[in-house]
Amino acid sequence: MSYYEFFCPVKVIAGQAALEHLPYEFSSRAVERPMVVTDKGVRNAGLLDKVLAACEEGGMDITVVYDDVPADSSKQTVTAIAKEYRKQKCDGILAIGGGSPIDTAKAVNILVSEGGDDIAQYAGSGVLKRPLKPFFVIPTTAGTGSEVTNVAVIADTEKEVKLPFASSFMLPDAAVIDPRMTLTLPPQITAATGMDAMTHSVEAFTCLAKNPLSDAYAAAAIRKISNNLLKVMEKPDDAERRLELAQASTMAGIAFSNSMVGLVHALGHSLGAVCHLPHGLCMSLFLPYVLEYNLGQIREPLSELLLHLAGPEIYAMTPKSQRAEESIATIRKLRDDLHRHCGLPRTLQETGKVEKSQLDRIAQMTIDDGSIMFNPKEASLEDARAVLEKAWA
Amino acid sequence: MIRERLRPLASQAKRAYVQLMLDVVGRSLEAISEVDDQVRNEVTVLPDGFLFSMQVMPKGPALFMRKQRDGSLQYLGGSVAQRPDLSIQFKHLHHAFLVLSFQEKTAQSFANDRMLVDGDLGYAVRMTRVLNRLETFILPRLVASRAVKEYPDNLGLPEKVFSAARIYLKVAMNFVDTVRSS
Numbered sequence A: 001m002s003y004y005e006f007f008c009p010v011k012v013i014a015g016q017a018a019l020e021h022l023p024y025e026f027s028s029r030a031v032e033r034p035m036v037v038t039d040k041g042v043r044n045a046g047l048l049d050k051v052l053a054a055c056e057e058g059g060m061d062i063t064v065v066y067d068d069v070p071a072d073s074s075k076q077t078v079t080a081i082a083k084e085y086r087k088q089k090c091d092g093i094l095a096i097g098g099g100s101p102i103d104t105a106k107a108v109n110i111l112v113s114e115g116g117d118d119i120a121q122y123a124g125s126g127v128l129k130r131p132l133k134p135f136f137v138i139p140t141t142a143g144t145g146s147e148v149t150n151v152a153v154i155a156d157t158e159k160e161v162k163l164p165f166a167s168s169f170m171l172p173d174a175a176v177i178d179p180r181m182t183l184t185l186p187p188q189i190t191a192a193t194g195m196d197a198m199t200h201s202v203e204a205f206t207c208l209a210k211n212p213l214s215d216a217y218a219a220a221a222i223r224k225i226s227n228n229l230l231k232v233m234e235k236p237d238d239a240e241r242r243l244e245l246a247q248a249s250t251m252a253g254i255a256f257s258n259s260m261v262g263l264v265h266a267l268g269h270s271l272g273a274v275c276h277l278p279h280g281l282c283m284s285l286f287l288p289y290v291l292e293y294n295l296g297q298i299r300e301p302l303s304e305l306l307l308h309l310a311g312p313e314i315y316a317m318t319p320k321s322q323r324a325e326e327s328i329a330t331i332r333k334l335r336d337d338l339h340r341h342c343g344l345p346r347t348l349q350e351t352g353k354v355e356k357s358q359l360d361r362i363a364q365m366t367i368d369d370g371s372i373m374f375n376p377k378e379a380s381l382e383d384a385r386a387v388l389e390k391a392w393a
Numbered sequence B: 001m002i003r004e005r006l007r008p009l010a011s012q013a014k015r016a017y018v019q020l021m022l023d024v025v026g027r028s029l030e031a032i033s034e035v036d037d038q039v040r041n042e043v044t045v046l047p048d049g050f051l052f053s054m055q056v057m058p059k060g061p062a063l064f065m066r067k068q069r070d071g072s073l074q075y076l077g078g079s080v081a082q083r084p085d086l087s088i089q090f091k092h093l094h095h096a097f098l099v100l101s102f103q104e105k106t107a108q109s110f111a112n113d114r115m116l117v118d119g120d121l122g123y124a125v126r127m128t129r130v131l132n133r134l135e136t137f138i139l140p141r142l143v144a145s146r147a148v149k150e151y152p153d154n155l156g157l158p159e160k161v162f163s164a165a166r167i168y169l170k171v172a173m174n175f176v177d178t179v180r181s182s
């Protein structure tokens, strides 16, 4: 008999004119002087202005903005932002962006709530024992799902280690999902982050900690991504389908934060660290090959996923014994289509940024990655190396 | 009425079993880390003096191991004053019992939120593999294939190293029967 836990206390505020709900949400937590944490990309794309305008119109002027979060956020960045928060006497945080601003804001919230200047002292899981300051998130990529995960990673650049933080107190009070925030996402990033959300769902549905509640979120997310990702590639300004992808990303985030991910993420984290490739691309590069590797252990759930990946007609037409293979073929076809649309690489070789001599190191890092714990098949160094070889060309 | 008198007995047996099995695991881990290349290979990346513990919350039975300079693991018993670098904590005595009586795989227990990791997750992954390797040595093949995700084909170690552990195990199995029958 199985056992599981499922937890997601984040209020999801999604759809048309969602941004305009921010002033009310702030006031419901008695926030009068929020600090915005974001990056230059968000500002330059005009997304920050949209948020500030929506708040201003609702009678709330936001004057404290930190827009300089780097792509890989560090301990120093967190300390600097926390200092500014205290100086400006803020009383809440609004993160706008992809994974990096959101992770940074989670860490800043720990410092400004618990005190001190060194975020490293709060690293680990279960360290926090009480709620933090009011915290809101607006995701601008449809992929990471960070708005509903209870983890953050911050680099300690002096010691050259990545500090992990895990606590349910780091979850935001609310996540605001507005189609305007992803409308201008460039094609390659749309494709890569969409494949990240797809991987979160597929791994949540096939790895060791799968459970009925996370399965429901994962399956629904896969259906939304399958129905909308290519359509958005064809027509990037389709706000309705953009919203579908953004919701799918949040649903996939809820799924994987409750059932964890597996070997695709272990390989992807390692490839990303060694070759500096975007996370979503790394996911897309490994997904079909890892599913093939795991096939013996995941035939049943993977067969079930064909319904959500390819739709009821193909599911019904495919003999039961072939459904798992067909699921993998459908994911491969999606990768081919994305490659045609925006050149998203399908193999390590196609990236042009990976050397064959680096594969050993990537394999070594893979078996030390925490995500490998929940992979349904126990992967050895040789297994990881073999999957990398298959993903090469 | 009879049930109520039996229940504490079962719980006592369970506690004793967990305590004994942690001791078996500690001693066996020390032995295996001196001779088995695969375990030594997993342990090499741990810093010298690295302190590892498995504990039952709250303040239940525990085991402590320290990484030696020669690359082996030294068993330090059930309590050490120092804070461990990596600790794996069972949320409840019964959860420890499920894992240590090989009814639930270690990775599955993590997946089921029955254990907490305090420390580097990468090291925890390695220690889980070490524990899996250990189980394949000290358990009869049939039981081991239930306790670990995959069972390796070649276990090339002298039998006598683990005969001691097997004796412990027989005693331990009696506890399982005691607990199950009550």
Ligand SMILES: [Zn+2]
Binding pocket: A144, A196, A199, A200, A265, A279, A283
């Ligand atoms: Zn991911």
